[in-house]
Amino acid sequence: MNKIFSRIAIDTGIVWTLEESNKIRIKINLKRRVDRYLVDSLIETTKKLEADGLSKDLIHKLILRSLFLLYLEDRGATDDNLYQQINPKATCYFDILYNVKDTYHLYRKLETHFNGNVFTIKEDEMELVTKEQLAVIRKCFISGNEDTAQVDLFSEWRIFDFSIIQIELLSEIYERFFIRV
Numbered sequence: 001m002n003k004i005f006s007r008i009a010i011d012t013g014i015v016w017t018l019e020e021s022n023k024i025r026i027k028i029n030l031k032r033r034v035d036r037y038l039v040d041s042l043i044e045t046t047k048k049l050e051a052d053g054l055s056k057d058l059i060h061k062l063i064l065r066s067l068f069l070l071y072l073e074d075r076g077a078t079d080d081n082l083y084q085q086i087n088p089k090a091t092c093y094f095d096i097l098y099n100v101k102d103t104y105h106l107y108r109k110l111e112t113h114f115n116g117n118v119f120t121i122k123e124d125e126m127e128l129v130t131k132e133q134l135a136v137i138r139k140c141f142i143s144g145n146e147d148t149a150q151v152d153l154f155s156e157w158r159i160f161d162f163s164i165i166q167i168e169l170l171s172e173i174y175e176r177f178f179i180r181v
Contacts, residue, residue: 037144038160045140049133058128065107065119066137067162069093071170074162085109097138100129 042063049059072078073093083090086105096102104126111119144159162170 041140041144045136048136052130052133052136054128054133058125061120061125062129062133062137063140065110066093066141067170069106069110070141070160071162071165071167076163082106082109094138094142097134098131100126100131100134103129103134 045063046056046059049062050056054062069078070093078093080091083092083096083106086096086109087099087102090096090102093106096106104121107119107121111121141160142158
């Protein structure tokens, strides 16, 4: 079993050709992979926000900003101090997303920090976004935004952890998401 799932076997793709792994391969459902699930969640979120009147361009900006911030947060590049400069009770990006004004304060702060390269904000953009729309984005990254009834018992547990998702995978997800939507 260790040979089947060795790093070399996985990196080279041999894992899929070994006779022993054939039974395992049949059991793996590629539709349930985290990257596929994230893309599906992003697509569903886009549809919901479009139906609510947001433009695709603005939706893409909000989602891209969220991906970037969550990646930075999970990799330890941000801390409570950043969020508490905006809202003293905030400890993470999701705490900021409860409030449109706080969210755009954070985006403007990062726009300045990154010289407008990632967080370019149009002048009237904040007036177009509602608290409810930010909740849809928040839900996308916490639970995957499925339309199933969800028990809020573990509502703060996130389904996606960007500390273990490789940056290359995020690039691929970004490309697939913006091509498919």
